[in-house]
Amino acid sequence: MKALTGKYYGLLPLLLLCGFYIVKATGFSLHDFGNYYFGGYFFAQGTFTADMYFPYIFNRDIAALGYESLFLSYAPNTPFLTLLFYPFHFLDPFTAKLIFNLLSTFLFLYSTSRLVAFYKIKPVYAAIIPVLFFLPVKNNLLFGQLYFLLFFLLAEGWLAYEKKQLFRMSLFWSMAVLIKVFPVMLIAFLLFKKAYKPAAYLIFCCALLTIGSVLLNGVEVWFFFFEKVLPKASNGEIATAFVDNYQSVYMFLKRIFITDAIENPYPAVNNPFLFHLLLMSFKLGLVFTGYYITQIKKNTLFVFSYWIIIMLLLSPYGSTYTFILLLFPFFSIVNTNSSPIVKCGFILLLCGSCNWPLQFFTNSVFPVSYCRLLLFLLFFILYLLSEKSTVNWKWSPLILVLAAGMSYYSIHTMRPADATGLLPAKSPVLIYKYTIADNRLTYYYWNENGENRMSIPLAASKTAEATIRNNQIYHNGKQLTYGNDNKTNALLVNNKTLIYLSDYNRGIGFYTLRVLKTE
Template identity: 45%
Template sequence: MKQAVQKYSYWIPIVLHCVFYIFKAAAFPAGDFANYYFGGKFLADGHFNAAVYFPYEFNKAIADLGYSNIFVSYAPNTPFLAVLFVPFSLLPLAAAKILFNCISVLLFLFSLKKIVLHYKIPDFYVLLIPVLFFVPIKNELLFGQVYFLLFFLLSESWLAYEKKMFFKMSILLAVAILLKVFPALLVLVFVFKKQFIPLLYLVFCGLFLMAFSMLFTGINIWEFYFFSVLPKASNGEIAGEYVANYQSVFMFLKQLLVYDKTWNPTGFDLPVLFVALLLAFKIKLVAIGFYISRKANNSLFVLAYWIVAMVLISPYGSTYTFILLIFPVFALVKSPYSTVVKTAAFLLLMLVNFIPVAQLVVLPFPVSYLRLFALLGFFGILVWMMIRYVNLKIISVVVVVPFLLVLILKKKEMVVSDCVLKNPPILIYDFKVSGNELTYYYWNENGENRKTIAFEAKHNISSKIKHNQVFYNGKKMATDSGHKSKALVIDKKILYLSDFGRGIGFYNLRMVSVK
């Protein structure tokens, strides 16, 4: 009896931590949960279409339902997520968030217990989780995020994979991929190990679940997601052009090497080098993963490596994502390395999870990316543990060759337009020019807003937008790849709204000269 009490006492802190923030979340704003909830609600009401991916239309539709002080963006979530949240949308928003948090915590604790038992993790180390992951767990519940659910899906699918229960594994992993996409990187484990049976199971289950969701969402929105939403998300375009809050390798290299007169005037003007370095970094991660997947005897090490690789490859990051770093923590616990090495890794992880990014991003570059550097240090220790499996000479060749090819062959893309406003709001949805004034309309958590500034203009006429490009006198004028919603010819310039370089539908006011 005494042993049983002592054993389960190690779980009390994490249970209390979760329960406390379930109650705190009840009085907290809807946060990110509103994305999922209203996606499900619009699907249930028959109004789920491509418009949900444009933040003005999405927030306007929410406001029309009588909700206030909500500012959300459904992108980059998949249409499948809306299907999952239809049952929750049948409840009031606050009740739905509480219920989802309760279910998420139960699934998280259930899968955490199974991982601990399966890999024989000493229960003492369970005490580390509410310490190391205090902030990610808190934010997960306050904002109603889905990473507890994702942890459950990944852990259960991996355990099923180890037990050769490939159908169960495929269903769970397919759901994880359809929720957040980046777990698709685990497919490489099956490819590198030449395990084609689980790979075929996974492809079948993924296609089946996607087809099932199309019965409710339709095919068109999936097409829009794959061809418009996902490419932007993969390029780090979630909201603004340069977002240090993401603390990603992608955003660090972009701020270092991609100059922008308005958003990044201190960066080097070396965009081709940015593309080459980013490609080299991704190839290196995959190449190291190839050797670890093929040669590592400890499957937990394999999972741990790919989890961190997913986080590093993603162009955007958040504190909730770091909940998945519990897997590499357990891999460190089971490693034969010294307490000093493990302690160093845990201290780096505490920096990752506890550094207040809001205070960090106001510091000068590159100090503003301190959290990223701590994460890279943690990753370095993890790779060092497995370095004996890796052929560094072959990896060097695999990385250097494409890096040089990009430098030699890729041409610098020219941007012909400029931003009109120096410090614009995040979401402009309309504008007009009258007399010598420019009025632009924008949306934030307070709903619709407007601002008028001086703008010299003698006359203006409308310009056509065709095939998502701006035309004047039959000639294509604005050729950027962004979605566009309005254009005016002002004297010898064209003003237009475009989400070029930004999240889908996060329009900014741009200007191009008429030649």
């Protein structure tokens, strides 16, 4: 026992921090855990269908169970997650959250201790983890998030890979892919490393788990996820169109180059092609650099950690709890012979990236509102420099050509907006229906207080219901819309103005009112 405590005493502060917030979480709202719990609950009841990805239906059915003060959304989670949380439906949601936090914390601490032992991390570095990762730890537990579990799966898969235990590796990593999708990039990591056998194991295991989930969840739900949910999530469309809290390169470039009459009326440059060109160049640059580093670097933890970092950089939406995955590059840096100055700078940037107080800056003028993203990018650059990594610039022309071609394709296949927003900025996030009567438009919306309504003046002497067929709006045989956004509740007002609910550029089912002049 004495030898054990002597070996892992550096992790005691992390254990205490986790214990403190496990207790605090018992008095906190269900928050994100509610999305997972009720997904599993509805699956257990046999009522989890593609409709559950529409937040109004999801929240309405939860409210019907007697739960109040909740505003949840199952998207963008995979159908597989309902299987993972099926056992929790036997418990009430608050007890289930406590049990889940205890289990995920145990797994997180277990894998962290194994990494510390495997790489012989000095206790002093283990002891500062609660300082560097204070907000990621806190928010994972308060929100009941999945990233402690995801860290466990990635860490155990990595240790299994290092020990050439391919079945264990593929099992852990395939579960990570089925839970959060973005770890699918580990297949690229293995292929670039010419580890074809591990890659084949991982692909096979992912396929096996997916087939199993399809058999249990149904083909329709998975088809809907790939066709509707995943494309929106990949564009950062989780709730509204512009969310500075995401602190992603995608959202940063969108603020600069994409105009929106309501949410972003004054971009620096209204140029969608430049937006796509820079975004594609950034993405391809990260992947090509990853290929180069994977080929030449002998430090396997450094290479693996690089892929973890770019998974976060490539994501269109970020959050504090995802940064718990930066433990991998932290262990990589402190385990090298980098100079104390480099390590100190790295630790300071890591601490800033993980704990930057967004609430004080997101309302600041752009681009000050993106300070955390800047810190994260500086952290990434210093990470590359720490191993004297250089970018192979000979690929730059190819990257630019590919990015330009992909941008051109994106622009010319992207349908322009059918209509414009009717309501001002900061209007309710989820409107689920509206009525027009007595020259007033009354819209009904859902938030943490349940159903609400609000009215605005609208001169309407005549209204007629328009037909929605194959997700397009028609009136008198004429097609009025062409976009692939979800639409509902379409009315033609005064024979010249079409009003309808749409989730254009928003999370699936997060409807708002849009208006289109038909004459």
